[in-house]
Amino acid sequence: xxxxxxxxxxxxxxxxxxxxxxxxxxxxxxxxxxxxxxxxxxxxxxxxxxxxxxxxxxxxxxxxxxxxxxxxxxxxxxxxxxxxxxxxxxxxxxxxxxxxxxxxxxxxxxxxxx
Amino acid sequence: xxxxxxxxxxxxxxxxxxxxxxxxxxxxxxxxxxxxxxxxxxxxxxxxxxxxxxxxxxxxxxxxxxxxxxxxxxxxxxxxxxxxxxxxxxxxxxxxxxxxxxxxxxxxxxxxxx
Numbered sequence: 001x002x003x004x005x006x007x008x009x010x011x012x013x014x015x016x017x018x019x020x021x022x023x024x025x026x027x028x029x030x031x032x033x034x035x036x037x038x039x040x041x042x043x044x045x046x047x048x049x050x051x052x053x054x055x056x057x058x059x060x061x062x063x064x065x066x067x068x069x070x071x072x073x074x075x076x077x078x079x080x081x082x083x084x085x086x087x088x089x090x091x092x093x094x095x096x097x098x099x100x101x102x103x104x105x106x107x108x109x110x111x112x113x114x
Numbered sequence: 115x116x117x118x119x120x121x122x123x124x125x126x127x128x129x130x131x132x133x134x135x136x137x138x139x140x141x142x143x144x145x146x147x148x149x150x151x152x153x154x155x156x157x158x159x160x161x162x163x164x165x166x167x168x169x170x171x172x173x174x175x176x177x178x179x180x181x182x183x184x185x186x187x188x189x190x191x192x193x194x195x196x197x198x199x200x201x202x203x204x205x206x207x208x209x210x211x212x213x214x215x216x217x218x219x220x221x222x223x224x225x226x227x228x
Binding site: 008009010011012013015016017018021024025028029030074076079080082083085086087089090092093096 | 122123124125126127129130131132135138139142143144188190193194196197199200201203204206207210
């Protein structure tokens, strides 16, 4: 459960980078240590930590330190909120197209009758 | 139909700003001129044009000039691609939770038997 409200600005900003999307994708398959996350990325640990900091600030990723190991996991709420924002816009757009389609269909029938 | 491939970097970057999301939201209700889009925003026309340029670069918005009026409309593909990217990650995450739930349920039954 998130203790703060999700900022769509921060979530979309976090997702606007291919490395950060790769990290999110990896973490949807299960929690991982920072070392595990860094391994396939071919970049400095400092760069990986910076990307993780952006993801953590957005709320998409939660990190917990246990001894010397920092484990990262995904948070559901921000991803869900971003998805819902887009879905609602797309649904609104499609309703408009449906109405336009119906109008054109009726208009065509009226034209054929006259 | 888009003549170029959708860049998720550009789409998510475009959506990471509340004014640009307001513009997208307005355009899902139908095409609008730049003047109509600017009216409720209480910012300079130059600022609105900059936001529209970011949306146009991302592919989310298409603008067409007819005489002195520039009309903006929404493009479906980039919004759909962003939604699909998030949906797939969320689905992967939920499948993992289901598997974890099943494992825990089986483990609990085994514990009860022994």
